[in-house]
Amino acid sequence: MNAIIHSGHSDLEGLQYSTCTLPxxxxxxxxxxxxxxxxxxxxxxIMSDRTPQDTPLIPGSDGAGIVVEVGEGVHHISAGDEVIIHPTLGWEHTADVPVVPGIVGGPSDGTLAQYIALPASNVLPKPTHLSWIEAGVLSLSALTAYRALFTRGGLRAGEHLLIPGIGGGVATYALLMAVAAGAKVTVTSRSEVKRAEALRLGAYQALDSHANWKSTMNSHEPIDIILDSIGQVMFPKYEEIIRPGGRIVMFGASSGDDLHLPIRSIFFPQISLTGTSMGSREEFVQMLEWVEKHQIHPVVDSIYSLRDTVQAFERMKNGEQFGNIAIQVK
Known part of the structure; x- marks a missing residue:
């Protein structure tokens, strides 16, 4: 089968379009x-952390397709079923949080290939209202956003949510989900184009990332919850706009792993700091039901062929995307 294989170098230099054994x-x-x-x-x-000594890996965590072979002991899935992939391995129940979730596409081979073999528990029916492209980009980002907003963040209708750095997959799903849930959503971006697109999708306001947020925002509308993937560099801004008793849900650290802040700035205003990562199978089922109930469609930034996956990753690495980048496999 044809596949994108990462081997021999770190980062994008290690990617090649090649053939490998059909699973x-x-x-x-x-x-x-x-x-x-x-x-x-x-x-x-994942690719930046890999070394030339690592075994070849097929990247990719999101995907949708048709079942072509069923192993012994599988009774609820049949050849010909249209399915979507749940990317978290071995995390069945939401309460049983693993130290580090296993994910399709590292350590196991992923979805940037013509075929993939997975445990049957990681395969669920494709949402009927989604196209193949939309289903193919849904899984990991939508699951991460759903858990961050609802399981960990406890977002409620009428609350004011801040999403810094709008444009990536998780942030875009979070915007769509929060608007559907009846929340008021403020986003930030350095890009005027991305701010305009967020407003089109239902954001209440879109701020320049480098602006003075405190002076721009209405003082009578403080932030209830912040969905943070940036980390240290943004925390001084967060302290100025979050209400006492507010929540910060962290799922990334694009500005670095170290976090330095005055502890009193957390316990005096009683701010809650919460971490989250990926999600369980239970939450994946809930997310699919929620997406179908609200008829949410992913924002597809662009579509590339499997052969052109390197160019697709370059677009992502350069921060040019708004929404999800899709790979047309078939």
Whole structure:
């Protein structure tokens, strides 16, 4: 089969369009012929950490396609079923949080290939209102956004949510979900084009990332919850606009792993700092039901062929995307 393989170098230099052995369905597994897949920033992080000594890896965590082979012991899935991939491995119940979730596309081979073999528990029916491309880019980012907003953040209708750095997959899904849930959403971006697109999708206001947010925002509308993927560099701004008793839900650290802040700025205003990462199978099922109930469609930034995956990753690495970058596999 054709696949994108990462080997021999770190970062994008290690990517190559090549052929590899077609996987088979072991006991409890199924083989899926992929129609579409999606890219995530996690793929870039995985590839940057890999060394020339690491075994070849097929990246990619998002995908949707048709089941072509079913292993022994699998009774709820049949060949010909249209399915979407749940990317978190071995995390069934929401309460059983792993130290680091296992994810399709690292350590196991991922979705940037014509076929993939997965445990049957990681395969669910494709949402009927989504196209193949839309289903192919849904899984990881939408699951991360759903858990961050609702399981960990406890977002409620009428609350004011801040999403700094709008444009990536998780942030875009969070905007769509929060608006559908009845929340008021403020976003930030350095890009005027991205700010305008966020407003078109239902954001209440869109601020320049470098502006003085405190002077721009209405003082009678403080932020209830911040969905943070940036980290240290933004915390001084957060302190100025979050209400006492507000929540900061952290799912990334694009400005670095170290966080330095006055502890009194947390306990005097009683701010809650909450971490989150990926999501369980239970939450994936809930997310799919929620997306279908609200008829949410992913924002597809662009579509590339499997052969042109390197160019797709370059677009992501350069921060040019708004929404999800899709790979047309079939």
């Amino acid at each position: 088979g369905a072991e006991q409890g597994h199924v083989v899926i012929e992929l129609s579409a897949a999606g890219l995530n920033h996690r793929d870039l992080f």
